[in-house]
Amino acid sequence: MTAHDAIDMSTSAPVGAGRRTDRAPIPDDKEMLRAAVELTRDIATARPEIYWPDMLASAAIGYGALAGAILLDNPWAAAASGVVAALALYRALLFIHELTHIHRDALPGFRFAWNLLVGIPVLIPSFMYEGVHTLHHARTRYGTIEDPEYLPLAxxxxWSLPWFILVSLLLPPALLLRSAVLVPLGAVIPPLRRLVWERFSSLSINPAFRRRPPEGDFARMVFWQELGAALWALTLLASTIWLGWRPLAIALVVVAGTAVLNQIRTLVAHLWENEGETMTVTAQYLDSVNVPPPALLTPFWAPVGLRYHATHHLLPSVPYHALGEAHRRLAAHLGAQSTFERASYPGLFPLVARLARSTMRGG
Structure with a gap:
């Protein structure tokens, strides 16, 4: 959810990239691209028996733990419950990434259920990612000014890196403001409606990105999701009259925790070394990151298959539960010295250190 990630957190993203002109274009590794397709045909189908229990259990654990964070009197127990809530809801929220890639008929009812149980309650309905994330995977858009999910952070x-993380703390109040105030006002003020849609309706980090108006069936889906999110946001604000601000404040803190987790994941999802040029598929792969086993903490900060982010860029239609197997097959077939292995890294902290060193050299 790249997110992250906020009401277009790109509006606060750092700008002013330096120049890096010492890199020759990377040609496509045709053997790797061919193997990626041929070795994964039999595992490219989304399995409902995995998707449904995973999403439902993550949401149930998240909301149960959130209730504990609100209701428990012991501050340490409440804090621990809040951490569990943030981790579980983070996993549940990241199914929004799967919704952008699976075929619309692959999992009947899954999109509706996810929006009802996760997207609308957290004020991040699926339209905020659908139609946006696919631009990031477009062959001629990745890493360019037209990519909504790319900044040359390296x-x-x-100072861009800590700012990139800290700005994600604005996500919860920004989402609440968007759905409870800006969307209802936009219903009667067309210029505001256009502004909200263009700038504050996508999970993007590129401040230059402007979203095009929705059309057809997608526009109808946006209408109902916006209506649901607006009604829920107004309900949350109204609840403070009877319950006070404490429950809502705790919920906002938990969502802020998920936002920070997602922003950290986004920070190391790519190397962020492209300066705006069109890249080959292999170059896009090498600018992306895999953190395969034995890294133990990766499933917590990069769940739902996102530890194999580079492999996902090779195979965007392969469902999350098959990415591990796809990665193992390709690694075994192509070998330890292959282009494929060059996108694998040992863990979160080495990636952050690499990015920080790059900013110190190039920034």
Missing amino acids: LMKP
Whole structure:
């Protein structure tokens, strides 16, 4: 959810990339691309017996733990419950990434159920990612000014990285403001409606991105999701009259925790070293990151298959539960010295350190 990630957190993203002109274009590794297709044909189908229990259990654990964080008197127990809530809801929220890639008929009812149970309650309905994330995977858009999910972070100033993380704390109040105030006002003020849609309706980090108006069936889906999110946001604000601000404040803190987790994951999802040029598929793969086993903490900060983010860029239609097997097959077939292995890294902290060193050199 890349997110992250906020009401277009790109509006606060750092800008001012430096120049890096010492890189020759990377040609496509045709053997790797061919193997990626041929070795994964039999595992490219989304399995409902995995998707449904995973999403439902994550949501149930998240909301149960959130209730504990609100209701428990012991502050340590409440804090621990809040951490569990943030981790579980983070996993549940990241199914929004799967919704952008699976075929619309692959999992009947899954999109509706996810929006009803997760997207609308957290004020991140699926339209905020659908139709946006696919642009990030477009062959001629990745890493360019037209990519909503790309910034050359490795070429920016060193202070850009902590700012990139801290700005995600604005996600919960931003989402609440968007759905409870801006969307209802936009219903009667067309210029505001256009502004909200263009700038504050996508999970993007590129401040130059402007979203095009929705059309057809997608526009109808947006209408109902916006209506549901607006009614829920107004209900949350109204609840403070009877319950006070404490329950809502705790919920906002938990959502902020999921936002920070997603922003950290986004920070190391790519190397962020492209300066805006069109890249080959292999170059896009090498600018992306895999953190395969034995890294133990990766399932917590990169769940739902996102530890195999580079492999996902090779095979965007392969469902999350098959990415591990796809990665193992390709690694075994192509070998330890292959282009494929060059996108694998040992863990979160080495990636953050690499990115920080790059900003110190290039920024």
